Amino acid sequence: KVTTHNDDAYEFKMQEALKYYSENVESIMTSSHETGSAQIETDGETQLEFASAAVDNELRRLHLLQSRLMPLRYAIDAEDEEEEEAQIDYGDVEHEAYIKSMLDPDEWYRYSYWELHAYFSCAAEFIKSKPIPTNERWRDLRDYYHEFVKQDLEDWPLQEGMSPRSYVWTNESYDPPMEPFQSGYKGRGLKAARDIKEGELVFKATNNTIIFTHGHTWRKFLFALYEREGEEEDQLDSETTCDVLVWSWIQRLVPGGPLVIVMDLDNGSLMNEGREDEGWEDPNVKCGKDNWCDFEYYAIKDIKKGEEILCDYREFAMLNAWKNMGL
Ligand SMILES: C[S@@+](CC[C@H](N)C(=O)[O-])C[C@H]1O[C@@H](n2cnc3c(N)ncnc32)[C@H](O)[C@@H]1O
Numbered sequence: 001k002v003t004t005h006n007d008d009a010y011e012f013k014m015q016e017a018l019k020y021y022s023e024n025v026e027s028i029m030t031s032s033h034e035t036g037s038a039q040i041e042t043d044g045e046t047q048l049e050f051a052s053a054a055v056d057n058e059l060r061r062l063h064l065l066q067s068r069l070m071p072l073r074y075a076i077d078a079e080d081e082e083e084e085e086a087q088i089d090y091g092d093v094e095h096e097a098y099i100k101s102m103l104d105p106d107e108w109y110r111y112s113y114w115e116l117h118a119y120f121s122c123a124a125e126f127i128k129s130k131p132i133p134t135n136e137r138w139r140d141l142r143d144y145y146h147e148f149v150k151q152d153l154e155d156w157p158l159q160e161g162m163s164p165r166s167y168v169w170t171n172e173s174y175d176p177p178m179e180p181f182q183s184g185y186k187g188r189g190l191k192a193a194r195d196i197k198e199g200e201l202v203f204k205a206t207n208n209t210i211i212f213t214h215g216h217t218w219r220k221f222l223f224a225l226y227e228r229e230g231e232e233e234d235q236l237d238s239e240t241t242c243d244v245l246v247w248s249w250i251q252r253l254v255p256g257g258p259l260v261i262v263m264d265l266d267n268g269s270l271m272n273e274g275r276e277d278e279g280w281e282d283p284n285v286k287c288g289k290d291n292w293c294d295f296e297y298y299a300i301k302d303i304k305k306g307e308e309i310l311c312d313y314r315e316f317a318m319l320n321a322w323k324n325m326g327l
Pocket of ligand 1: 130185186187188189243246247269270271272273274
């Protein structure tokens with residue numbers, strides 16, 4: 001039994017309506033069978049209408065619940081090597097289209113991570129093969145981010161003492177020894193541009209790394225990207241929005257510090273995942289030198305030129321913390 005309401009009046013009405021339904025359903029079906037139309041007295045009709053709307057409402061909630069359980073299902077599936085590739089299939093696309101049809105566009109500011117995933121049709125996006133972003137493309141995205149921040153601050157100015165809702169990690173730039181490539185079922189990935197020695201710095205957060213301290217600002221950024229005017233009029237940009245959604249992760253800025261959403265608007269976002277578990281390729285890069293990810297990634301073994309660079313996301317990203325960011 002899933003209880004989603006605390007509203008006693010609603011519960012009572014629902015029970016009455018269901019009682020009415022269970023007492024009358026047989027006769028209604030019989031009369032409808034005999035005469036071709038149901039003969040229901042006015043009051044009963046109202047009750048039935050209410051029951052039908054309430055059941056519809058409960059179904060909607062169940063579907064939303066199901067969408068929130070999706071990450072859990074993936075985690076369970078991923079334990080089974082055979083099923084790993086079957087994670088993204090047309091079933092997910094159809095399921096997501098259904099979730100989307102249930103979302104109220106006026107309530108966009110409340111959407112959770114998985115509701116956003118559905119609203120932007122990301123399951124459908126992720127079965128497509130996507131091009132490697134060019135340097136111009138990355139620059140355009142970063143420029144757009146800066147425009148967004150200006151607009152956001154105009155919409156909701158920072159009061160004194162408020163910490164910024166989003167900012168860029170550092171002024172520094174860094175040219176990592178990696179290059180992007182198409183990595184089969186994993187989508188785009190990164191490979192070593194030269195031989196890399198164990199212990200070498202492979203990647204670090206730079207002036208392209210964006211930090212969101214508020215989940216809602218991140219949500220607004222996704223909507224801004226989605227609705228950004230494109231070459232074609234009224235064209236919504238699922239491709240970019242879903243990329244940015246999946247390139248974002250949550251971590252703590254400092255031990256015991258606040259949770260933030262992080263994203264790299266450069267090739268760093270294309271680093272795929274490896275795990276020291278069955279069914280996965282081993283990681284060859286680790287974030288941080290000890291047990292703390294300080295946004296610097298080091299080689300944990302010698303890496304040959306051309307080998308894919310992989311890290312275990314679980315070491316730094318909090319995969320189930322979207323709710324804690326209000327998403
Ligand atoms: C940070 S992005 C990496 C870049 C991504 N491949 C792309 O083309 O945009 C993380 C996403 O890449 C995919 N991915 C990463 N590692 C993977 C793996 N080992 N197997 C399958 N997909 C993977 C998943 O879709 C994941 O959500």
